[in-house]
Amino acid sequence: MGADDIRVAIALRVPDDVVRARQAGRDAARTLGFGMADQTRLATAISEITRNALHYGGGGACEILGSRDGRGREVVVTVTDGGPGIPDIDKAMSPGFSTGNSLGMGLPGARRLVDWMNIESQPGLTRVVMAMRRRSPA
């Protein structure tokens, strides 16, 4: 790892951890030199996904990896949980999808805020990976 690399891991067990994770995401984005708007996008996307891990997955972990070099900056956030999994990812990604208790999962919203998102889910392991990349101005 280089001097400009960041690695933060946050356990997701209680509601405070969602706040901690989104603040850590903002801090990482700021440290890496992302703009204020991107910091807010990342913090908000992390908030959506870590809440899912806590509420639907019964808890899990959030890992934030960041790096910066001469060409640009990148942050990758991985949120995992050991819950029952998302039965239909396509459906969960469609806007307006909500579960029985009418709480949407916020997945489509988070997807729009980041450059890249991947969801893998099966009973016992759900992993959501999000990434944001910005090139340095030439």
Added chain:
Amino acid sequence: MRIPILRLGDILLTSIQSDITDEQALILQADILKQLDQTQAVGVVLDISALDVVDSYMARILTETARMARLMGGEVVIAGMSPLVAVTLTEMGRELVDVLTALNLELGVEKLRERLASLAGESGEDVADGSR
């Protein structure tokens, strides 16, 4: 920590001063409705200028709080949403549906008073209509 709600004449003022958990947001919602009920205040201005993250859950709580207050006969004005939060919510495809908003606390109080005055005017007309 509970978020304090201040009474200023017939309106309530409250300000979220730092990032809060979902549970704190729900407690604030319940406290606002309780205060509306107990103090006979007619409206609430909720200052969210210090909130740097409003995700879909928080947007939903804010919208629902306004809706619940209206069912009780009160009004809620959400004041001071930061530009970055507004951009992010819009990009996510979220918004505060059918909620009064204002640029800051002061304008929020003004908007609430205007809204209440116009509602009073409407009900006055209703009475006049009914008496004909």
